Amino acid sequence: MKVKSKPGDFKVFEVLKEKPSKRDGKYRYYTLFKRGIETKEAIGRVAKLSRVSPKEILYGGLKDKNAETTQFIAVRRPLKLKEIKDENLRLCFVGYLDRPPKELIEGNRFEVLVRGVRKVPEERFRVLEDVGIPNYYGEQRFTPVRGGRFFVQELLKGPKCALVSLFAPAGWESSLSRRAKKLFIQGKFKEASSLFRGWRRKVSDFLSRGGSFEEALKLVPKEEIEFQLNVFQSYLFNRLLSDLIKGKTPNLVKFKYKLGYLYYPLESVSVPVELPAFTPKLDLYDSLISQIGVDRKSLFHLSDYFHSFKRKTFVKPKDFEIEEVNKGSYLLKFFLPSGSYATNLLRFLFSAV
Template sequence: MRIKQKPEDFSVKESYRFDEVESGRHRVYLMDKQKLSTFDAVNRIRDAFGLKPGAISYCGLKDKQGRTEQIIAVDGADVDMQEPDLRLKFLGRTDKPLSARNITSNRFSVTVRALTHDSLAPLNLAAAEVNRLGVVNYFDSQRFGALKHGQGFIAKDLIRGDFEAALHNYFARPSDLDRTEDAKVKGFWRDNWGRWDARVPFEGAKKYHRILRSLRDHPGDWLRAFLQIDSDYRAMILFEYQSFLWNEGVRRYLQLMLPREAMFPMRYQAGTLLHYRDATPDVLHTLREKTFPLVGPDTTFEDPKVAEAMAWVLGKEKLKLPDLRIKGAERMLYFKEEQRPLVMFPHKLVVGRTQNDDVNRGEIKVNVAFTLPPGAYATLVIKRLFHFEYTEDTKEDIRTSQRPRLVTTEHEEARVDAARSAARASEGPSRHRDLADKRPAPPAREPRAPSRIGRPARASREATPEPVKKGVRSDRAERPAARPAPVGTLTAPAPPEPEIPLGFRAKQKQRKQVKAESRAEKAEKQRLAAAKSAKKQKRK
């Protein structure tokens, strides 16, 4: 299964409320964005209109990979932006900045692609389990972008008091997966650490000008420089590690509450999560009503099992609760304690009818729609529904999805796809977990890009030869395998190969061409008939 192959495959609309005040200083806009994180969108608006940090407030963070709608409020300025990936619509005014209190729910519509008909039976069972049991309200991989990009938990540097390491990891540690100007800026400062007067030859450097000005004026004062980071992003750095502690605590709590055979694991960016398939009525009632704390230095526990679970997590991290206080910056950098529901229940869960997949030839797709409370992750619901075949991306998967496709013709594209398919088939057995009924692996599929949740084509599948019918000659079985050319190279036209099936658009174009030729032929016949008739009339 794969999602987010197209921006419209992952859609979220925010349900909101705010008190409209005609003379309010905060202008509220509906922001429609795609392929942009909330941070990126807000920064673009702020830079375009010269707004100060903190001038734009919003209710929550929305996924980068997809098309999302959410409200923002701009303090003291009228703005307008109508770009292909970022559009604003004025809604009214209010006298207060927006916060999470202004969200009531989020409605998601997700298209899941690259499915087979064998996926439908376990999907129906999983949907019944989700409706009855809910989904554990973990923080999903999107929350842990610093891990994805190799920065680690910057909050752990702050807890240790190593502010230089925290600052270095923030803006001088480029990601292998980042292809933007920001990665080039980070690479420059990695190579020129300490040379704060050096001139950065990249446009993205202005994002860090406040940090650099602090380092030039106060070299060696790493904490002062770190505090120049935008306050919202500083809070996110701490919240990222706090979310990891919450996930680990809930995972341990479920181990204390449920037998091992009632649960199954699922990998994600920061490790492994546990989900449950069933539980006794008493345990289900407890889980439904339970909240679990996002811990701070002064957190206390009423439930002894929650206390035991968090003690286990903190022991594994070699921490104690008082260690979560950042010495020297207690008022600017702090872990805010908060209670989070342990289980979420998707409302109005609808699994649509299956359709032919217009992106992945020969496979099917299905749309899943549901409503979630604020702060819950739609991708977790999708992963829980399709847990029987979902796997987390590796860095190599993400790198592969970012490689350009250097092809010029349909024939060349087909040849490159065949080469990639052969290369992946030789990598070994699939990373997908076997289903409970031990079905045989499906035949190899052509690679496609982009991937589900950032993954390119499904890792590797062993190609299964087609059965040869009696009395029918199989050219495929007798022809020796062609040696694939290097991917992305441009070569002279290859010798004729077996005809490649046309895609949907090609078929539509072919049908239109046939109809046009038919209409032209019909018009020509009518013209000749009219000319013949006119000639007869003239003779008379």
């Protein structure tokens, strides 16, 4: 199966719970269209052109780089953003609202062109409509995981291991980024510093002047640590839900992903409507974390970095449509609530991704 052969094959349109007003509101709202650009990079460009700090620009979440995405961003009044009309980046003012995007995102509408697949078994459509699919986190959630190890495991080994984990290069990054990270890991902090931006430059520069790894780790933004720990929470949610489903019915399908296997039932199963995310105070995941050599008590000092929340175990797409546009190619249109992954639905329908 081929998905995202080009950005236009995968389109995402963010949906708000409220319609922006043309008259009044605490926040100015804009639609941000991007193609082949990471969300943070797009925000950085908007901030630079508008002469505001990137921290002042609010948004609901990160969107896929290899896609055409339209999302809402906002700034608190009286700040304004400069409208942009480039081919791969567009920004347009749409009105005002009293709450920031994170509180108002309802979900996303998707238009996905899938190539090189066989016809979907009718049973899958029935299950999709009657049961839904497990609300697993998608593969792209786990891009920070290197060699099957999580940041939290490296953090428990000490500040140096934690920093090396954060600076580990990835194949999908630019050659400049990979080069900078390799220099950092080799201990060439001064050379690496000249190639980095943001907090990675601060960390590299600090170490180049003889600073300790323990103090350097404190220069990493809290948001980055929280994100890395949330990746760990996401894995544990996937693993627990998959194990629960496997234990409820033999009538299921199994798919391999980056961190193991995920099970999808072909009939209704009795599992909790929601599952709480892992936190160091919760013993629900003890057997799972012990399997990867982590003791829950060793994480107590990190409690402030773990967000406490619940996630629905199953999700049903709304307004689902599928059309065969060519032999072996299908155009899918559907809506998913915020936090649910389109690639998860594609995996179930086409036994791939």
